[in-house]
Amino acid sequence: MLKKRVIACMDIQNGEVVKGINFVDIQRAGDPIALAKRYVDEAADELVFLDITATVENRKTLIGLVSEIASQINIPFTVGGGISTQEQAIDLVRAGADKVSVNSAAIKHPELVSEIAEVLGSQCAVVAIDTKYEDDEWWVYSAGGRIKTALKTVEWAKQVANLGAGEILLTSMNNDGTKAGFALDITAEVASAVNIPVIASGGAGNIEHFADVFTKTKATGALAASIFHYGEISIPQLKQELRNKNISVR
Amino acid sequence: MIAILKYNAGNVQSVGNAIQRLGYDTVVTDNVEVLKSADKVIFPGVGEASSAMAYLVERGLDKVIRDLTQPVLGICLGMQLLCTSSEEGNAEGLGIFDNEVKLFPSDDIVPHMGWNDFSKLEGALFKEIKVTDDFYFVHSYYATLNESTIAINNYIVPFSAALQKGNFYAVQFHPEKSGRVGELLLKNFLEL
Numbered sequence: 001m002l003k004k005r006v007i008a009c010m011d012i013q014n015g016e017v018v019k020g021i022n023f024v025d026i027q028r029a030g031d032p033i034a035l036a037k038r039y040v041d042e043a044a045d046e047l048v049f050l051d052i053t054a055t056v057e058n059r060k061t062l063i064g065l066v067s068e069i070a071s072q073i074n075i076p077f078t079v080g081g082g083i084s085t086q087e088q089a090i091d092l093v094r095a096g097a098d099k100v101s102v103n104s105a106a107i108k109h110p111e112l113v114s115e116i117a118e119v120l121g122s123q124c125a126v127v128a129i130d131t132k133y134e135d136d137e138w139w140v141y142s143a144g145g146r147i148k149t150a151l152k153t154v155e156w157a158k159q160v161a162n163l164g165a166g167e168i169l170l171t172s173m174n175n176d177g178t179k180a181g182f183a184l185d186i187t188a189e190v191a192s193a194v195n196i197p198v199i200a201s202g203g204a205g206n207i208e209h210f211a212d213v214f215t216k217t218k219a220t221g222a223l224a225a226s227i228f229h230y231g232e233i234s235i236p237q238l239k240q241e242l243r244n245k246n247i248s249v250r
Numbered sequence: 251m252i253a254i255l256k257y258n259a260g261n262v263q264s265v266g267n268a269i270q271r272l273g274y275d276t277v278v279t280d281n282v283e284v285l286k287s288a289d290k291v292i293f294p295g296v297g298e299a300s301s302a303m304a305y306l307v308e309r310g311l312d313k314v315i316r317d318l319t320q321p322v323l324g325i326c327l328g329m330q331l332l333c334t335s336s337e338e339g340n341a342e343g344l345g346i347f348d349n350e351v352k353l354f355p356s357d358d359i360v361p362h363m364g365w366n367d368f369s370k371l372e373g374a375l376f377k378e379i380k381v382t383d384d385f386y387f388v389h390s391y392y393a394t395l396n397e398s399t400i401a402i403n404n405y406i407v408p409f410s411a412a413l414q415k416g417n418f419y420a421v422q423f424h425p426e427k428s429g430r431v432g433e434l435l436l437k438n439f440l441e442l
Contacts, residue, residue: 002405003365003384040429045365071267076386076427096263098296098388098427121297123361123388166361166388195356197363220364250365250384 003250004214004242005045005221006235007199008228010035011052012081015061017229018052032065035229036073042235045250047073048101048169048223050128051081052144059088063095070096078126078169084108086115093120101126101169104142107149107156110163117164122196125167127160129153131186132173138186145173153186154193161194168194169223171201179205182213182222191218199223207233207241214247252440253288255315256280258305259297259327268426272437282314290440291318294426295327299351299391300339303331312344321442322418329413329420330391338391346418349393354406361390362405366423370402375412375419377438383431385411385423393422 010017010032017030036047049069051062059082066079079092080101089100100120106112106127117125130141131153140151157168170190172183182200191198199221200213213222227233239249252269254262256278266276269292277284285291293315295302306312315322315332324332333343336351343351354360365384392409395402401412403422413420419439425432 001366002362005364043429067263070264074268074271074427074429074432076388076424094263096267098264118298122390123296123363167363195359196361197359218359220359 001248002220003045003248005199006210006238006249007046007048007221007223008039008044008235009048009050009201009223009225010229011050011225012062012065013051013053014058015065030229033068033072036069036077039228039235040073040075043239043250044075044228044235046075046221047077049077049079050101051079053081063091066092066095066097080126080128084112086112086119089116089120089124093124099124099126099167101128103128103130104144106160107140107142107151110159113160113163113165117166122164122166125165126169127165127167128169128171129156129160129190130171130173131183133183133186141173154189157190157194161196165196167197167199169199169201172203175203176201178203179227181205181209184212184216187213187219188217197221204233207238210238211242211245211247214242215245251288252276252290252292253285254278254292254294255285255311255328257295257302257311259295259302262294265292265294265325265426268433268436269440272433272440274440280309280311282310285314285318288320290320290442291322293322293324293328293332295325295331297327298339299327299330299336300341302327303341303343306331315344316346319417321439323439324418324420325426326389326422326424329422330393332413332418332420333393336391347393347396347398347413347415347420349396349398349410349413351391351393353391358406361388362392363388365428366403366405368401368411369404369408371400373400373414374442375414375421375435375438376401379431379434379438385425385428385432385435387423389422
């Protein structure tokens with residue numbers, strides 16, 4: 001049976017792991033390689049590295065970090081942050097990334113999703129969607145949650161799936177950093193609207209929240225960052241309790 | 251020396267890393283003599299079937315692969331290209347395995363992405379590996395079942411998770427991304 005995936009995310013700035021609370025006010029949390037190895041030992045199913053600065057000068061640092069991660073880590077990992085061309089995606093996959101995640105650049109140029117899928121395969125092409133509930137609608141935000149777009153979340157999710165995305169990483173900005181649980185309504189809506197895997201992100205605060213998102217939505221993965229980094233939830237204990245609830249995990 | 255076939259597909263780096271972690275020397279190559287004389291050959295791959303096949307044929311690598319006599323391990327797209335044909339881009343395969351490669355029906359989420367276990371396992375490749383062990387899969391196309399099937403996985407339909415015929419071995423999942431059990435499978439192959 002296909003297992004639900006528990007995914008640990010690391011936000012990277014200048015080669016170090018950081019985590020924002022509601023996308024601002026950044027704190028330090030550690031060395032990415034050391035943290036990644038800890039997650040492999042704890043049986044995390046996948047890792048996500050998001051370069052939150054993503055400037056031209058940081059691009060080389062990121063490629064170097066991706067090679068280092070690939071040489072030491074034997075589970076799949078996704079790299080995202082500031083990827084705006086097919087060439088950048090290819091460079092990251094050559095360096096050892098299993099998947100690349102695009103966000104703002106795909107909003108500007110949706111054909112980027114197809115370009116990545118065509119050359120690297122759909123399974124490499126993750127589209128990250130930052131969504132915020134305002135005025136009775138879930139709107140797509142770009143630029144790391146700074147710019148509101150005119151895109152409605154479910155419509156955008158369907159569009160990227162049609163363009164060849166192999167996975168959607170859906171982050172609710174309303175929930176992110178709150179530890180009050182995943183946004184079950186929009187996650188359920190998106191996961192039912194598309195036929196590709198959806199990862200729920202933003203808001204995990206306890207084990208029950210993971211159980212909820214796996215039982216109440218079709219999301220096949222659930223992602224968290226700081227609660228894992230700071231040891232507030234241990235992944236082995238999370239998985240044991242999910243198993244106790246008859247949720248199939250590795 | 252373990253040769254990893256160099257062609258226009260991704261993921262070559264990860265396979266090399268995994269084998270080096272097990273203490274073996276690797277070379278990524280499309281040189282015919284190096285491939286022929288290697289102890290083992292790995293045919294990795296993440297990518298699109300018809301363009302990958304065209305690349306192999308253009309360089310005469312299709313014939314080189316068919317004529318290899320040492321143990322060969324196809325991984326993911328590498329496995330699919332060792333079959334007779336693929337629905338992906340209507341590609342013709344190398345025909346080592348008499349299996350067809352088909353697109354999953356859209357009854358469930360496609361691609362099949364994540365950790366999954368087996369309904370059947372057999373042979374030296376799976377020494378000390380149990381049917382309940384999970385490996386990492388990510389694919390939209392699958393190889394049908396036949397007498398070469400040595401592992402079966404169920405996702406939408408039952409399909410070949412691994413194949414073997416003579417010196418040719420192939421796995422649909424990614425052992426290089428499957429943690430400790432993945433390393434065990436690679437070690438089993440390297441010790442054949």
